[in-house]
Amino acid sequence: MTFTHRRALAVVPVISLLVWSVAATAAHGSELATGHPGPMSGIIHARGASHANTKSPNLVYHGGPVASSGTVVKAIFWGQRWADSSFVGDKFSGIDSFYSSVGGSSYMGTNGEYTDSSGHVSTAVTYGGHLVDTTAAPTHAPQTSAILDEVARMIPKPVPNGYYPVYVDTPRGHTNYCAWHTYGTANGVVVQFGFFFNLDGDPGCDPEDSSGAHSQGTAALGNVSGHELSEMATDSHIDAWYDSSGAENADKCAWTFGAKDLRLGKTVWKIQGNWSNAAYNAGTGYAFGGSVVRGCIDGTN
Numbered sequence: 001m002t003f004t005h006r007r008a009l010a011v012v013p014v015i016s017l018l019v020w021s022v023a024a025t026a027a028h029g030s031e032l033a034t035g036h037p038g039p040m041s042g043i044i045h046a047r048g049a050s051h052a053n054t055k056s057p058n059l060v061y062h063g064g065p066v067a068s069s070g071t072v073v074k075a076i077f078w079g080q081r082w083a084d085s086s087f088v089g090d091k092f093s094g095i096d097s098f099y100s101s102v103g104g105s106s107y108m109g110t111n112g113e114y115t116d117s118s119g120h121v122s123t124a125v126t127y128g129g130h131l132v133d134t135t136a137a138p139t140h141a142p143q144t145s146a147i148l149d150e151v152a153r154m155i156p157k158p159v160p161n162g163y164y165p166v167y168v169d170t171p172r173g174h175t176n177y178c179a180w181h182t183y184g185t186a187n188g189v190v191v192q193f194g195f196f197f198n199l200d201g202d203p204g205c206d207p208e209d210s211s212g213a214h215s216q217g218t219a220a221l222g223n224v225s226g227h228e229l230s231e232m233a234t235d236s237h238i239d240a241w242y243d244s245s246g247a248e249n250a251d252k253c254a255w256t257f258g259a260k261d262l263r264l265g266k267t268v269w270k271i272q273g274n275w276s277n278a279a280y281n282a283g284t285g286y287a288f289g290g291s292v293v294r295g296c297i298d299g300t301n
């Protein structure tokens with residue numbers, strides 16, 4: 001994959017889902033977001049897009065923070081089409097169920113070996129529901145600062161271990177990636193956030209989930225949501241765990257899948273795996289495409 005940022009997911013109770021529909025009447029985000037956001041990281045390139053070598057061996061710790069105290073997630077849906085129930089379909093319910101059930105799962109357990117300097121990392125995720133902003137979202141690939149501004153507008157009191165994924169109604173178009181994550185300061189607090197295009201009918205970002213558990217677009221969002229959540233947990237500020245080519249744990253297993261779908265609570269998802277140093281060292285990993293993908297695990301194998 002092409003990386004522009006390096007020199008160039010304990011069980012906790014899930015709180016009740018709280019779904020908000022709000023108008024973005026707060027001050028413009030640029031007045032709320034302070035400092036410069038980090039660069040795009042964990043860029044999920046579309047199938048077939050040009051990318052750098054991610055086959056270098058193990059991840060190395062570079063001293064930065066990981067999700068050592070668990071992650072508090074509140075999703076943001078941004079764009080005028082989120083007011084249209086026919087467009088929304090099962091996206092709200094699907095993303096809500098994903099984040100509500102992923103904490104402490106075997107999937108998040110694939111991130112458990114990547115600790116901070118004190119030996120801490122948490123696979124806990126507490127979901128606070130989603131927010132809806134029906135103002136116009138960017139019509140093209142946004143700068144990280146535009147997404148940080150949106151987080152600052154919508155989250156007046158963020159928390160340091162907060163992760164705020166922003167789902168826009170904008171299709172990917174000719175952009176060669178599906179999603180990314182980074183960090184920045186919003187309303188005086190350093191937070192983690194992600195960005196996700198609308199992936200309806202997008203073959204380049206489609207995990208080709210045949211389970212029928214979700215619509216195509218929601219299944220695609222679930223897969224890339226798992227990718228970015230895992231990387232946020234193990235490389236929160238883009239200075240923790242990555243390999244010699246700059247690839248994070250989910251990057252190294254992008255568009256490869258184990259033989260079994262992942263069950264999260266009452267829902268089933270087709271989610272890509274994550275790189276495990278331990279699995280690579282042991283010569284193990286899941287089977288995909290007729291051979292073992294050494295080092296890639298998904299919690300089902």
